[in-house]
Amino acid sequence: MDRPAAAPAGGTSRSSARLTGWGRTAPTTATVLRTADLDVLAEAVRTAGPRGVIARGLGRSYGDPAQNAGGLVIDMTALDRIHDIDVDTAVADVDAGCSLDKLLRAVVPHGLWVPVLPGTRQVTVGGAIGADIHGGNHHTQGTFTRHVLSLDLLTADGQVRTLTPDGPDRELFLATTGGMGLTGVVLRAKIRLDRVETSYFIADVEQAPDFDEMLERLTRNDENYTYSKTWFDSVTKGAHMGRGFLLRGSSAKLEDLPANLRKDPLKFDAPQLATFPDVFPPGMLNRLTAKALNEFYYRKAHTQQGVVQNITQFYHLLDLFADWNRAYGPRGFLQYQFVVPMDRTDVLRASMEAIVESGHISALNVLKRFGDGNDAPLSFPRKGWTLAVDLPVKPGLDALCDRLDEMVLEAGGRLYLAKDSRTTADRFAQMYPDLPAWREVRDAVDPERKFASDQSRRLQLVTG
Numbered sequence: 001m002d003r004p005a006a007a008p009a010g011g012t013s014r015s016s017a018r019l020t021g022w023g024r025t026a027p028t029t030a031t032v033l034r035t036a037d038l039d040v041l042a043e044a045v046r047t048a049g050p051r052g053v054i055a056r057g058l059g060r061s062y063g064d065p066a067q068n069a070g071g072l073v074i075d076m077t078a079l080d081r082i083h084d085i086d087v088d089t090a091v092a093d094v095d096a097g098c099s100l101d102k103l104l105r106a107v108v109p110h111g112l113w114v115p116v117l118p119g120t121r122q123v124t125v126g127g128a129i130g131a132d133i134h135g136g137n138h139h140t141q142g143t144f145t146r147h148v149l150s151l152d153l154l155t156a157d158g159q160v161r162t163l164t165p166d167g168p169d170r171e172l173f174l175a176t177t178g179g180m181g182l183t184g185v186v187l188r189a190k191i192r193l194d195r196v197e198t199s200y201f202i203a204d205v206e207q208a209p210d211f212d213e214m215l216e217r218l219t220r221n222d223e224n225y226t227y228s229k230t231w232f233d234s235v236t237k238g239a240h241m242g243r244g245f246l247l248r249g250s251s252a253k254l255e256d257l258p259a260n261l262r263k264d265p266l267k268f269d270a271p272q273l274a275t276f277p278d279v280f281p282p283g284m285l286n287r288l289t290a291k292a293l294n295e296f297y298y299r300k301a302h303t304q305q306g307v308v309q310n311i312t313q314f315y316h317l318l319d320l321f322a323d324w325n326r327a328y329g330p331r332g333f334l335q336y337q338f339v340v341p342m343d344r345t346d347v348l349r350a351s352m353e354a355i356v357e358s359g360h361i362s363a364l365n366v367l368k369r370f371g372d373g374n375d376a377p378l379s380f381p382r383k384g385w386t387l388a389v390d391l392p393v394k395p396g397l398d399a400l401c402d403r404l405d406e407m408v409l410e411a412g413g414r415l416y417l418a419k420d421s422r423t424t425a426d427r428f429a430q431m432y433p434d435l436p437a438w439r440e441v442r443d444a445v446d447p448e449r450k451f452a453s454d455q456s457r458r459l460q461l462v463t464g
Helices: 038-046 100-110 125-131 170-176 211-224 287-300 324-328 345-358 397-410 425-431 435-445 454-458
Strands: 013-019 028-034 053-056 072-075 082-086 091-095 148-154 160-163 185-192 201-208 227-232 244-251 304-309 333-340 365-370 384-392
Touching (some): 028 038, 038 072, 038 148, 038 185, 125 185, 148 170, 160 170, 201 211, 211 227, 211 244, 211 345, 211 365, 244 287, 333 345, 333 397, 345 384, 345 397, 384 397, 397 425
Parallel strands (some): 028 072, 053 072
Antiparallel strands (some): 013 028, 091 185, 148 185, 201 304, 227 244, 227 365, 333 384, 365 384
């Protein structure tokens, strides 16, 4: 295996750090190792102490999967080299610490595109594999790991194994995709890319006056779009409860662009405008401010067809602002995301009503449809409806989330490990019936249970 060209500034570093997820809740302290030296990484894994070791990327999981209280956390961002971009075969060979933003900026000039993107580009390739991320095109492209041709996994014995989706280690590949770093450290991956004519999208925007109309429109013609998502209002009550807009589209072709954009059709127009300071008090998002934000979002998204948008407008509006999670204040927030079967729209409505009536406020709300799931035991997406809300932490939030958990369980649905920060081991086990099969594969590759995280202990993912 090629070694990265350079170690991080200062070489290998170890320090004690207080870590949280993107939601900024439940901080814990761990020793953080940062290095690009694979021999150092292998030795660190082999000699991990009783609290174990877990890899961490850019910290964009909302809860605690990349924390390890009292143990070792490997900061993978030092390992971020792009080894090769094969334009002829449309394959990228990259280190696991490379961000999707960096990868996109490298491949787009060649007319290539990362086929699956979450709501932010500030996610590492290793994190994308560990969480088996999805995007607004799951119904057409599946999850990120559908496009992973191979990955190199540093296992508990300090060895590196190359895994493929159809090779002799298929079961370990599947356990790693969605396994939240608990089978080993993903070091490197080969990713199949899409070909594009431009870096823009051609989009249709539709206002929907209420939740029922939103569902009806999504059900009617969602398959006509490569990308599809909605935003809905979780504050307004009465006849217009759940009003919102649909944003759907596909990659724009050269002929779709106006003349001024055709001069540079592969320009990657994705600036970062500002960084949020860490000065916001608790309660900034309240019913008054949320109502104003919801009104602004709804009125701004007037119905229009065939609009050309760049990636920021269409997909990654929040990436305009670094550290936007600070806007929720020092208590932080959680994102609650679940999926339920297609025939359980009653759960979508009941959950939305519960949130609206609870007094808890969410301004960032997304509803979309998933396509078929895959064979990875802990991969979140499955055919159905998925709903996500961001909820500031305040008294009573646990009770609301417990109520939502029960609705999801009754419907045969599940929560997303990359977003969860508070459910119980018992509920999670009910939501993921393939958990025992995943544990069997995981325990075989790590019998001493070296890989562990705050989340794995909370949910009892690693037992014994």
